[in-house]
Amino acid sequence: MEKVQSFTFEQQRELLMLRLEHDKFKQAELEQVLAVKRLRQQTEHAKLEAERLRRSFVKEGKLSTEFDRKSSYSGQSVDGFDDFDQLGELVVLEQFKDLVPVHVAAYINEQKITDTAAAAALADDYMLTHGGGFADHRSGAGAMAESH
Numbered sequence: 266m267e268k269v270q271s272f273t274f275e276q277q278r279e280l281l282m283l284r285l286e287h288d289k290f291k292q293a294e295l296e297q298v299l300a301v302k303r304l305r306q307q308t309e310h311a312k313l314e315a316e317r318l319r320r321s322f323v324k325e326g327k328l329s330t331e332f333d334r335k336s337s338y339s340g341q342s343v344d345g346f347d348d349f350d351q352l353g354e355l356v357v358l359e360q361f362k363d364l365v366p367v368h369v370a371a372y373i374n375e376q377k378i379t380d381t382a383a384a385a386a387l388a389d390d391y392m393l394t395h396g397g398g399f400a401d402h403r404s405g406a407g408a409m410a411e412s413h
Contacts, residue, residue, distance in 0.1 A: 322385060
């Protein structure tokens with residue numbers, strides 16, 4: 266036969282307090298899990314958006330249109346470059362660095378990047394790591410024209 270165990274008032278009170286604390290702990294743990302899930306979703310969304318922006322910079326030709334227009338009628342080679350594709354990549358890279366904040370452009374220069382796609386990936390990583398946005402303190406002639 267099973268023994269019925271009776272608790273004193275203090276023991277019942279203590280048991281109730283432990284159950285309440287356990288429920289609070291479970292709720293806090295659930296909130297933490299949901300917060301981590303939200304951060305992962307936001308990070309994934311930011312990565313997808315950064316990839317979309319990178320592609321729009323490079324593939325839509327927004328950065329290279331001016332160079333393509335200028336170089337399309339010239340067949341001359343420039344010293345230090347084997348062809349206009351290499352020179353074009355340099356011009357596009359410099360245009361890209363003019364669009365990002367000064368500290369990001371400096372970081373790209375420090376890494377000695379010569380490819381625009383690699384520079385865009387590096388800029389994305391830098392902005393994710395250090396925070397901020399591309400609207401902050403642009404470098405180059407674009408920033409000078411906007412400030413005057």
